[in-house]
Amino acid sequence: MSSDVRSSTRHADGLDTGSPAPPAAVKAENVTRSFRVGSQEVHALQGLSLEVPSGAFVALMGRSGSGKTTLLNMIGALDQPTTGEVWVNGRPLSRLSDNQLTRLRREEYGFVFQSFALLPILSCAENVELPLRIAGGVSAKERRQRVEDALALVGLEQWADHRPYEMSGGQQQRVAIARALVSRPRILIGDEPTGELDTKTGQKIMRLLREVVNREGLTLVMATHDPTVEEYADDVYHLQDGQLIDHFTRSPGTAPLGGSA
Ligand SMILES: Nc1ncnc2c1ncn2[C@@H]1O[C@H](COP(=O)(O)OP(=O)(O)OP(=O)(O)O)[C@@H](O)[C@H]1O
Numbered sequence: 001m002s003s004d005v006r007s008s009t010r011h012a013d014g015l016d017t018g019s020p021a022p023p024a025a026v027k028a029e030n031v032t033r034s035f036r037v038g039s040q041e042v043h044a045l046q047g048l049s050l051e052v053p054s055g056a057f058v059a060l061m062g063r064s065g066s067g068k069t070t071l072l073n074m075i076g077a078l079d080q081p082t083t084g085e086v087w088v089n090g091r092p093l094s095r096l097s098d099n100q101l102t103r104l105r106r107e108e109y110g111f112v113f114q115s116f117a118l119l120p121i122l123s124c125a126e127n128v129e130l131p132l133r134i135a136g137g138v139s140a141k142e143r144r145q146r147v148e149d150a151l152a153l154v155g156l157e158q159w160a161d162h163r164p165y166e167m168s169g170g171q172q173q174r175v176a177i178a179r180a181l182v183s184r185p186r187i188l189i190g191d192e193p194t195g196e197l198d199t200k201t202g203q204k205i206m207r208l209l210r211e212v213v214n215r216e217g218l219t220l221v222m223a224t225h226d227p228t229v230e231e232y233a234d235d236v237y238h239l240q241d242g243q244l245i246d247h248f249t250r251s252p253g254t255a256p257l258g259g260s261a
């Protein structure tokens, strides 16, 4: 982490097990990203470093335009830094070929966005199955099982045959989360996944994401404007003008919902 970030630990009674830390799921070092807009240069990220431990729930907060989506795009291998490097499970993304990046996105990542982007003519189960059909290489039987598992994870077993328009916003976002989980990713990336939901439903989705992280041992990095994320996240980073200005971290053994983080 860069030295100018204020870092603090809540619940400072954490247990020190003495075991070596597992490798970071994601590591960003001195990442910058600039965009040319006409004759102007926009510096969306200005030398940002962070480490996301494997199995952690990490939240990115900050005002509109502070660089959250730009950073998620770097971490998710959807865009490349202007300078600096991003490592995923120890692999520097700049050294991966386009094919390797595509495989990484398809096999190791799940993405959840603000808009659920479900296909209205498909049932809930068919929407969840879609990424597996597109990727290919998974038998129909295996696909059925994975869809069932993913729907069970988000508590929608009974809704498999329903269409999105028959479901509430919160349920639709749960379908979108199941769709992100169906490929059994190691890293889940969320860009304001509760942004279109009312406060109460947003809380439920946040809680569900925390449960999924605990149960599946996934790593979650999500951008949000909802400050209650601090109740659920292990690490909360605050961005301002493309830089990290604050970092709160939770001690091991104090994860919410009795988790394993
Ligand atoms: N493709 C692009 N071309 C030009 N400028 C861009 C592009 N993408 C992002 N920016 C600029 O980079 C800055 C950071 O944008 P970003 O979308 O990362 O912010 P954000 O924190 O996600 O905001 P929000 O909370 O509104 O989603 C902004 O000034 C934005 O205008």
Ligand SMILES: [Mg+2]
Pocket (backbone or CB within 6 Å): 068, 069, 070, 191, 223
């Ligand atoms: Mg954004």
